[in-house]
Amino acid sequence: MPYVIETWDKADSTDLRMRVRPDHIAFLKANTEKLLGAGAKLSDDGETMLGTIYIVDVETRxxxxxxxxxxxxxxxxxxxxxxxxxxxxxxxxxxxxMHNLNL
Incomplete structure (x- = not known):
């Protein structure tokens, strides 16, 4: 049963996001069997990361x-x-x- 998970980053957290990002990417790669998709939410400038959206295929909430x-x-x-x-x-x-993937 798929679920959409949406997160909103805390204000002024870009440094934290970038510092933790390698571990986050490793986590996603280790859990690819559950992931239908995932990616950062961006502001209209296309640069500022605001949070993350995940679509996961798991059995329960x-x-x-x-x-x-x-x-x-x-x-x-x-x-x-x-x-x-x-x-x-x-x-x-x-x-x-597939050509849009940017990991």
């Missing part, structure tokens, strides 16, 4: 909550707010968007 709790971003206090919402796939074009 508790598993989705455990997933985000285990992310180094969360463990290091980056998010100000986190929401977990059950998601029903209506459309997802993974193969045509």
């Amino acid at each position: 508790a598993e989705a909550e455990d997933f985000v709790a285990g992310d180094p971003f969360t463990r290091n206090g980056l998010p100000e707010r986190i929401t977990v919402t059950r998601w029903r796939k209506a459309f997802f074009n993974f193969e045509d968007n």
